[in-house]
């Protein structure tokens with residue numbers, strides 16, 4: 285569990301300062317807007333909902349090539365390079381060594397780890413001319429573990445290995461622009477240790493590095509407990525940005541800082557008042573009742589939802605699995621997937637359901653069910669006088685005593701937490717908000733090293749599997765997250781650290797010699813100071829130039845025009861708040877450069 289006690293990041297606030305100015309700079313870039321390919325659009329793309337999608341397309345940063353596949357245009361690539369540089373600095377800072385592994389992997393390696401079969405349609409697969417299976421890597425545990433097989437002794441550990449590489453994932457429903465795509469760049473790193481204490485340390489280093497990375501990118505990411513999903517392993521933490529563009533829901537407690545993905549979150553429920561002593565089981569007719577709500581409002585004896593048992597039917601590796609929840613609760617399916625050991629778990633079809641229980645949904649129940657594995661949600665423990673389907677269409681059972689009448693194979697936490705329920709740690713009200721995953725770190729343990737034979741000799745000369753962790757950040761998603769957390773009606777507002785250009789010089793009348801000379805001089809001095817500067821020397825109306833500068837989101841604008849020059853001044857505008865002031869021509873370059881340096885970290 286993690287507590288976000290941090291306050292907003294300020295310069296010099298980093299637990300371990302890393303970036304020394306102006307080391308953050310890539311090679312300084314200066315550009316003329318008249319020469320540049322910055323295809324801004326007047327209107328939002330029709331299919332775009334997420335702000336990042338809308339604005340990155342409109343401001344000329346990205347273009348879609350096909351569903352879920354995007355080209356980065358020069359401005360987008362500049363941002364990505366800066367994002368990459370920040371991540372690289374922080375990874376090197378914790379001792380990471382950079383690799384570059386192939387995107388094409390032998391299918392054989394994925395068969396050894398078991399994921400050739402378990403991953404399914406999300407993996408792009410092909411055959412080479414000899415008929416061998418090839419995978420396009422969606423992640424690189426297999427290849428890094430394969431390389432780790434060359435390590436011989438605990439003395440060679442610990443190691444942190446990382447890379448920036450293209451990943452492929454054949455998403456069923458790519459959407460939201462660069463947020464959910466089929467081809468993307470990721471920083472993935474892997475920690476190799478001789479024991480779990482070492483893994484804990486490496487995990488902690490990554491946790492801190494990720495914190496610093498997101499702060500330098502300009503947004504606060506909340507660390508939450510998460511499901512490890514297809515990655516396996518014992519523990520994982522997601523870094524989440526609160527935004528309506530996100531696809532995950534997190535439950536969080538403002539009082540104590542508890543935060544968890546709904547795939548994992550728990551809450552404390554008030555005790556349901558006991559309904560007296562156990563009664564006898566009794567079948568009764570419920571014509572037309574198909575849902576929990578139907579039975580609540582059933583004429584001649586409705587039953588409150590929290591007195592009903594909801595029965596969900598799944599197939600787990602061919603076996604019928606009944607999942608029982610209180611009628612007013614919803615299943616967090618990932619919790620089920622995480623706790624049931626099976627290659628494949630899916631909802632049963634209607635035909636399969638009828639074959640197993642001889643009834644249709646609406647009349648299903650677990651009392652007397654044969655040849656089924658039954659798992660029961662914890663909140664049903666000790667409940668009696670409950671109502672459930674009788675496995676006969678249009679009939680229900682009442683007087684059900686869950687522990688007496690149902691043969692539970694296991695009791696599990698399966699319930700999805702709702703807003704307003706009590707925090708499991710302190711009892712305060714939980715909030716549930718939409719969030720975007722911007723990073724995910726996993727304790728893998730020895731899962732991959734055992735399957736792929738990556739072992740070292742420990743101190744006693746005994747071979748032991750390497751203890752691994754795996755850590756990812758998607759770069760395109762990080763760029764989109766910056767936009768989601770920083771934009772307004774006029775466009776993007778880039779934080780200095782990742783702005784494609786730090787200053788734009790808008791030349792109001794390029795044909796005026798004095799204006800043009802002053803602007804050119806300013807352009808050269810800013811370049812000389814190591815500022816990423818673009819000069820808007822296009823033959824366009826001022827309104828067009830200002831609109832484009834705001835849409836693109838350049839942090840500072842210097843406006844050089846005949847009116848101002850008459851008074852010896854240049855307008856200096858801050859994109860973030862529209863704050864504008866006039867500065868003397870001779871101080872303009874220095875003032876702008878200082879403002880930029882002040883905001884880089």
Ligand SMILES: [Zn+2]
Pocket residue numbers: 537538539540541542707708709710711712
């Ligand atoms: Zn709490």
